[in-house]
Structure formats: C-alpha cells, structure tokens
Amino acid sequence: MGSSVEQIKVWFRFVPREGWFPQDTEGLWATRLSADTAQVQGVPFLQDGVAEGDVVRFQTDTDGLHWAVGRISASGNCTIRVVPAPSGPLRRSPQAVHQRFARFGLGGEVFSEEFPMVALNAPADADFSGIKALLARGQEDGWWHYELGCVTDEWRNARSSASSAAADH
Incomplete structure (x- = not known):
C-alpha cells in the first residue's frame, strides 16, 4: 500500500x-x-x-x-489579491480578472460571489515585471483594486515595465 x-x-x-x-x-x-x-x-x-x-x-x-x-x-511564490471594481469594465467578474492574468499562468481562487476577490498565486518563476505592470495599469484604468498579501525580494526587485514613477501616487 x-x-x-x-x-x-x-x-x-x-x-x-x-x-x-x-x-x-x-x-x-x-x-x-x-x-x-x-x-x-x-x-x-x-x-x-x-x-x-x-x-x-x-x-x-x-x-x-x-x-x-x-x-x-518560503516557496518563493507570491500572493496577490485583486478585487474587480464594480464600476469598471470588468464589472464584478472574477473570470475577467483571471483572463487578464492567464498569460502569466497564475492559479487562483475566488472568495465568494458576493465579494468577488480573486486571490492569485504568482509562482516563483513568473514574470513579476509583467504582472506588476498589469496590476498597476489595471488599477490606474479603474479595472480593479489590488493588494499584495505576500511578496519576495525577487518581486520587490522586479522592474515594472511601466514607469515606476506612476506607481508612486
């Protein structure tokens, strides 16, 4: 056995x-x-x-x-939480959030239908720069709010391809 x-x-x-x-x-x-x-x-x-x-x-x-x-x-993975803005283009759709991040191969789970927060797992070998740029752009464009639940030095050191000044508001 x-x-x-x-x-x-x-x-x-x-x-x-x-x-x-x-x-x-x-x-x-x-x-x-x-x-x-x-x-x-x-x-x-x-x-x-x-x-x-x-x-x-x-x-x-x-x-x-x-x-x-x-x-x-630590696994080297990062936890990112994204809440689609009800007034934004994604409405309250967790599926739309997943689609935006699909190209990065992130797994994740949805909190509930009432509160469509998506908790994403960014693997240690993911494109942190690309993910950071997408998070920042989505927040600026009113798609979502996000927070970082757990990040690594690799995440902190990854350069966002968008200007890092814009993220400093």
Missing part, C-alpha cells in the same frame, strides 16, 4: 482589518509533512505573509485544530 498524503486544514489567526472582513481566522488546506509541519496548498484570502507552497509549523489544540505558529520555509 502506498503512503497516503494527509490533507489537513491549518488555521491562521490575525487582527481583523478596519473596513474589511470581520473574520480573525482563516483556514488553508495543507499537506502534512510531519507531526507539526505542513505545506500550504491554497492561496490565502486574508492571511498576510504566507503563500501557496510555503511550509509552516503548527500546534494542534485540544479541539484538534491545527494553528499555524510560523513559517519555516
């Missing part, structure tokens, strides 16, 4: 943001690696500082919930 890969939910706790969701926890699916470590399989909608593929350490409470206590290793 082959070794079975155990999928567990790892919970993250954070301070709810003003004017954002009231939640102060988020559960992400992960593959258990050892008694207290797991590799994150999903893209976080709320938790900052973690990306798909990262390895986290967790503690299991008396209710059997696995709570993340820190990141052990």
Whole structure:
C-alpha cells in the first residue's frame, strides 16, 4: 500500500482589518509533512505573509485544530489579491480578472460571489515585471483594486515595465 498524503486544514489567526472582513481566522488546506509541519496548498484570502507552497509549523489544540505558529520555509511564490471594481469594465467578474492574468499562468481562487476577490498565486518563476505592470495599469484604468498579501525580494526587485514613477501616487 502506498503512503497516503494527509490533507489537513491549518488555521491562521490575525487582527481583523478596519473596513474589511470581520473574520480573525482563516483556514488553508495543507499537506502534512510531519507531526507539526505542513505545506500550504491554497492561496490565502486574508492571511498576510504566507503563500501557496510555503511550509509552516503548527500546534494542534485540544479541539484538534491545527494553528499555524510560523513559517519555516518560503516557496518563493507570491500572493496577490485583486478585487474587480464594480464600476469598471470588468464589472464584478472574477473570470475577467483571471483572463487578464492567464498569460502569466497564475492559479487562483475566488472568495465568494458576493465579494468577488480573486486571490492569485504568482509562482516563483513568473514574470513579476509583467504582472506588476498589469496590476498597476489595471488599477490606474479603474479595472480593479489590488493588494499584495505576500511578496519576495525577487518581486520587490522586479522592474515594472511601466514607469515606476506612476506607481508612486
């Protein structure tokens, strides 16, 4: 019999943001690696500082919930959250957001129909410069609002092909 890969939910706790969701926890699916470590399989909608593929350490409470206590290793992936502007050309369509980013090969998940935030995973080897330029242009043109949930030095150092002065408003 082959070794079975155990999928567990790892919970993250954070301070709810003003004017954002009231939640102060988020559960992400992960593959258990050892008694207290797991590799994150999903893209976080709320938790900052973690990306798909990262390895986290967790503690299991008396209710059997696995709570993340820190990141052990980073995958190099980045988490980007995009919310299509209702008044913009994409309306509230997560599919339209996905289409815009399709050429970069980004995977992602949609929060809900009521709140069509798309959490995108930008792999470590993605075209960060191109993605940054598209994010900035889309925000300037009123397509979406975006935030960076987790980025790497490679992301920070990637030159946006659009003038970087424009992003500094």
